Amino acid sequence: IPVLPRRMNRNVGAFITLYGAELPFVDPRDLDGEPIREVTLVDTQSFTSVKGMGPGTRFRVIDHHPLREDTPSDWEVTSEPTGATATLFVEGLRERDALFNTMAATLLLLGIYEDTGSLTYTRTTPRDLSAAAYLLEHGASLEIAADFLNHPLSSRQQDLYDEMRATAETHHIHGHTIIIACGDARDMNEELSTVAHKLRDLLDPDALFLLVTTQGGVQLIARSTSDNIDVSEIADHFGGGGHERAAAGLIKDTDIRQVRGELIAILPDHVHPAITVAEIMSSDPQLLSPDTPVKEAARRMQRYGYEGYPVVERGKVIGLLTRRAVDRALSHKLNLTAEKLMDAGDCHVHPGDSVERLQRVMTDSGWGQIPVVDPESGEVAGIVTRTDLLKTLSREPKTPGRQNFADRLENALPPARLALLRAVAQVAYQQRCALYIVGGFVRDLLLERPGQDFDLVVEGNAVELARGLARHYGGRVTSHARFGTAKWHIAEVRPKLRLALAKQKKQARPPDGDLPDFLDLVTARTEFYTHPTALPTVERGSIKLDLHRRDFTINTLALRLDGPHYGELHDYWGGLNDLREGLVRVLHSLSFVDDPTRMLRAVRFEQRFGFKIENRSLELLLEARTLLDRVSGDRVRHELDHILVEERVCAMMARLHELGLLGAIHEELTWDEWLCDKFEALPEAASDLPWGLEPDLKGIPVKQGLAYILWLIRLPSDSARAVIARLKIPRVLVDHALAARHLRHDLPSLTGASPSQIAGRLDEVPPLAMYAVYIASDDERLQATIQEYLTNWRHVTPNLDGHDLRARGLPPGPIYRHILESLRDAWLDGEITTEEQESALVDQMIAEHAE
Numbered sequence: 001i002p003v004l005p006r007r008m009n010r011n012v013g014a015f016i017t018l019y020g021a022e023l024p025f026v027d028p029r030d031l032d033g034e035p036i037r038e039v040t041l042v043d044t045q046s047f048t049s050v051k052g053m054g055p056g057t058r059f060r061v062i063d064h065h066p067l068r069e070d071t072p073s074d075w076e077v078t079s080e081p082t083g084a085t086a087t088l089f090v091e092g093l094r095e096r097d098a099l100f101n102t103m104a105a106t107l108l109l110l111g112i113y114e115d116t117g118s119l120t121y122t123r124t125t126p127r128d129l130s131a132a133a134y135l136l137e138h139g140a141s142l143e144i145a146a147d148f149l150n151h152p153l154s155s156r157q158q159d160l161y162d163e164m165r166a167t168a169e170t171h172h173i174h175g176h177t178i179i180i181a182c183g184d185a186r187d188m189n190e191e192l193s194t195v196a197h198k199l200r201d202l203l204d205p206d207a208l209f210l211l212v213t214t215q216g217g218v219q220l221i222a223r224s225t226s227d228n229i230d231v232s233e234i235a236d237h238f239g240g241g242g243h244e245r246a247a248a249g250l251i252k253d254t255d256i257r258q259v260r261g262e263l264i265a266i267l268p269d270h271v272h273p274a275i276t277v278a279e280i281m282s283s284d285p286q287l288l289s290p291d292t293p294v295k296e297a298a299r300r301m302q303r304y305g306y307e308g309y310p311v312v313e314r315g316k317v318i319g320l321l322t323r324r325a326v327d328r329a330l331s332h333k334l335n336l337t338a339e340k341l342m343d344a345g346d347c348h349v350h351p352g353d354s355v356e357r358l359q360r361v362m363t364d365s366g367w368g369q370i371p372v373v374d375p376e377s378g379e380v381a382g383i384v385t386r387t388d389l390l391k392t393l394s395r396e397p398k399t400p401g402r403q404n405f406a407d408r409l410e411n412a413l414p415p416a417r418l419a420l421l422r423a424v425a426q427v428a429y430q431q432r433c434a435l436y437i438v439g440g441f442v443r444d445l446l447l448e449r450p451g452q453d454f455d456l457v458v459e460g461n462a463v464e465l466a467r468g469l470a471r472h473y474g475g476r477v478t479s480h481a482r483f484g485t486a487k488w489h490i491a492e493v494r495p496k497l498r499l500a501l502a503k504q505k506k507q508a509r510p511p512d513g514d515l516p517d518f519l520d521l522v523t524a525r526t527e528f529y530t531h532p533t534a535l536p537t538v539e540r541g542s543i544k545l546d547l548h549r550r551d552f553t554i555n556t557l558a559l560r561l562d563g564p565h566y567g568e569l570h571d572y573w574g575g576l577n578d579l580r581e582g583l584v585r586v587l588h589s590l591s592f593v594d595d596p597t598r599m600l601r602a603v604r605f606e607q608r609f610g611f612k613i614e615n616r617s618l619e620l621l622l623e624a625r626t627l628l629d630r631v632s633g634d635r636v637r638h639e640l641d642h643i644l645v646e647e648r649v650c651a652m653m654a655r656l657h658e659l660g661l662l663g664a665i666h667e668e669l670t671w672d673e674w675l676c677d678k679f680e681a682l683p684e685a686a687s688d689l690p691w692g693l694e695p696d697l698k699g700i701p702v703k704q705g706l707a708y709i710l711w712l713i714r715l716p717s718d719s720a721r722a723v724i725a726r727l728k729i730p731r732v733l734v735d736h737a738l739a740a741r742h743l744r745h746d747l748p749s750l751t752g753a754s755p756s757q758i759a760g761r762l763d764e765v766p767p768l769a770m771y772a773v774y775i776a777s778d779d780e781r782l783q784a785t786i787q788e789y790l791t792n793w794r795h796v797t798p799n800l801d802g803h804d805l806r807a808r809g810l811p812p813g814p815i816y817r818h819i820l821e822s823l824r825d826a827w828l829d830g831e832i833t834t835e836e837q838e839s840a841l842v843d844q845m846i847a848e849h850a851e
Helices: 010-022 085-095 102-116 126-137 142-146 155-167 193-203 231-237 256-270 294-304 323-331 355-365 386-393 406-412 415-430 440-446 462-473 491-504 543-548 575-581 598-609 615-630 633-644 649-658 661-665 673-680 702-713 717-727 731-750 755-762 767-776 780-791 802-807 814-829 835-850
Strands: 038-042 058-063 076-079 169-173 176-184 207-214 217-224 246-251 308-313 316-322 369-373 380-385 434-438 455-459 476-480 485-489 518-523 525-528 537-540 558-560 568-570
Touching: 010 102, 010 355, 010 386, 058 085, 085 102, 085 126, 102 126, 102 142, 155 176, 155 193, 155 207, 169 256, 176 193, 176 256, 193 207, 193 217, 207 231, 207 256, 217 231, 217 256, 231 246, 231 256, 294 308, 294 323, 308 369, 308 380, 316 323, 316 369, 355 369, 355 386, 380 386, 406 440, 415 434, 415 462, 415 491, 415 518, 434 440, 434 543, 440 558, 440 575, 455 462, 455 543, 462 476, 462 485, 462 491, 462 518, 543 568, 598 615, 598 633, 598 649, 598 661, 615 661, 633 649, 633 702, 633 717, 649 661, 649 673, 673 702, 702 717, 702 731, 702 767, 717 731, 731 755, 731 767, 731 780, 755 780, 755 814, 767 780, 802 814, 802 835, 814 835
Parallel strands: 038 058, 058 076, 176 207, 455 518
Antiparallel strands: 169 176, 207 217, 217 246, 308 316, 369 380, 434 455, 434 558, 476 485, 485 518, 525 537, 558 568
C-alpha cells in the first residue's frame, strides 16, 4: 500500500491534486488500522509512524543516501549510490517488465529530475540517465514534468531574480495575465533560463517576458503556460526563436526601454483570447447547506455521481464536502453534518476566469470541484471539476463541442431520414430546445460504420417536441410523462410526410429512402441506483448528466442538431479519444456495481470493434463479476441475446469464459472449441436455413435460438434445467431445446432402423430442433439420416385419404389413422411403389379389420 507523507512540497501536492486519481496512493488517514507487518521507508531513514504499527512491525529502507549512524541495526536497508531514489524503483520495474501509465512514468521522472537538478548535479550517475530515458520511452510527459519542477539558484542568479521580481509589471491582455520584468546582467556569466523558471513559478502568469541587459545586447527570455500565447512568434519578431512555450532572442544595438515599449505594442496581436471557466463549467450545481446530514449527502452522491458538493451558507461558499469525507464518516458510523465534515474555505472562480486561473485555484486548494460564482450577484452559478479541467488541458479536443461532424452525418444517412432529422431539429430550434443524436449511432458514425437508426435526446421537453411535430406534420403521439419520453408515430402519415419534407427542402419529388414507423424522443435525464444490481431510478437532467448515465465513454458522444449548432460534437468524457485508442472504458469506479450487465456489454463492444477493455476498467470488472449472480435472469439473457446474434460471437463467448463471466452467471455455463465450431456453422438469418425450414420461435432470431439450443444440448438434464431457470429462457425455446436434447440422445439407437421407424421418431421433433441436432452431430451417417428425413421422408404421404376410405364403405374411426400411417410406412420402406399396390394394401387392411 503506497502511503503519502503527511506533508508534501507544494509542487508535489499540486501534481497529486491534479493527477492523483490515476495513481494508487493512499492518504495515511485512510488506513483502516489493521496490524501492519512491514513498513518500507522510501528516500528517508527517519522513523515514521502510521496506524496499525506495533512492536512486531519490521522496517525496510530504500534510499540513495549513505547509511546513517543512528539507523537501527535490525532494519533492512537497501542503499545505492544513485542521484535519485526513483532510479532504484525504475530499475526494479524494468527488470519485471512492468507496464506504466503516463502519470506514473511522469511522477518517477519528476523524482529523478528533482533529485538530480534535471540531471545536472554532480552526484548524477549514468543509471539516472538510463532510468529517465526508459521512462520517456514508456510514456512519461516532459511537458507535464516541466510544470512541476523546481530549480535552485546561484547567489548571482538570486540577485538578478530579486531585481526582476521588484521590476515585474503585470498586463492583462485578452483575459490573460502577462508579466514583463527587466534586469541588468552585464557582470553575470551564468545562464538566465533558471531565473525565468523561478519567476514563472512564483508569479504564475499566463506568459512571462524577461528583458535582461547583457554585454552582447538585450536578452529576451519568454515563457508561456497557455496554448493561446505562442512566445516563439514574439521572439521571432525580435530576431529570435524557440517553440510555443519557451523562446529567446538577443536584440543588439537597442536600448532595453525601446525593446520593452515595442514588446508591449505587439503583444495584443499575438495573444489569443483564453478559454474561460464559463465554457467548461456545469450550470445549476447541486449545493448543500451546512446542516445537511451525512446520509443525505451520501444519497445525493450516489444518485448523481458527483465526487464533491459545495457547502453554501446565506449564498456564500463556506466549504467543499467530498465523497472521501462522507465515506469515512459512514464507515465509522458518524452521524455528522456537512459543516463538520467539509473542507472549510471560500475557494471559487468566476465565469470569466481563464482555465489557467482555475488550475491555480484547484492546485492551491486541493479541491477537485470548484464553485463558479457570479461576480455581480454573488450566487453560485456553476461548478467545474478536475475532470473538466483535465479534458480542457488535454490536446484533443481542447473543449467539448468544438469539433463538427455535419458533413459526415450528411453522407451517412439516406436522404429521407436525413430530411426527417432536419425537420425535427427545426421544430426543436423553434421551441428553443437543444436536440442531440446520441450513443451508438454517433459512435458508429465516427468509426465509419454508420447505421440508420438513431436515438434523440432533448434538453427541454421531449413530449412537447413530439406534439409540436405532430401538429406540424401529422401523426400521433404516445408519451410517458414520468420519464419524459415520447413516441411520434408516423407510419399512417408517411406519404404526406414525405411530401412535406420535399416541400421544406424545395424539392419537386420526395427524398429517396424509407422512413421509420415511429421516432423516439427522450428528455435528457440522469439515473441513479438505490443499491447494486437494481434497476435505475430516473430524474430529468442536462445532456451532460444524460450522457454520464451511459455505460462506456465511447457511448457518451452526442451530436447537437438544432440551429447553428448542427453537427457539433459534445464529448465530455473522452469518448472520441478512446475511440481512436480502441479502448472500452467505464465512466466511474462504481459502473459495474451499479449495473453488472455492463460487464457483458464491455466484452461485446471490445470484440465487435477489435478494441481492448481499458486496464482500470478491466480491474473493476474482475472485482465486480460476482455481482452477476444477483442480476435477474431476464436482464442477463437480454445481454446474451445481443451477443448470440453478433458476427464475432465466438470471440465474445471465449472472452466471457476467459474473464470468468459465464461461470459468474451460472456454474454450468462454459465455452470450448466444440461450441465454437458449432456456432460458426449457424445460419446468419432465416433466409439461410436449408431444406425450406421455417423458423417457428415466435420472433426469436434463428441464429439466437439455435445458439441457445446448442449451448444446452450437451448439458446433463439437471444442469440444463438449472440454466434454463437461471436465464428464464422462453417456453417455446425451452421446448425446442429439450426436444433436441432427447433426439440427440436417441438418434444413435436408430442406426439400422427402417425409414418408417426413423420418420416416426423424427415426426415428434420440431424441424428447427432437428436442425440443431444436425449441426451438433459429429457422425456423418446420422447427419445424412436427418438430411434424408428433412429433404424427402417428411414429405411422403399416401395417395389415398379418409374420403377414399369412406368411399370403400369403412366407417370413420381410429382405424383411419392406423391405415393411413401404415400406408405411409409402406411407401417409406419400399413395400409399395405404385398406386395399384397402395390400393391393394388398403383393401387387404379393410378386410382384416372387418374380420
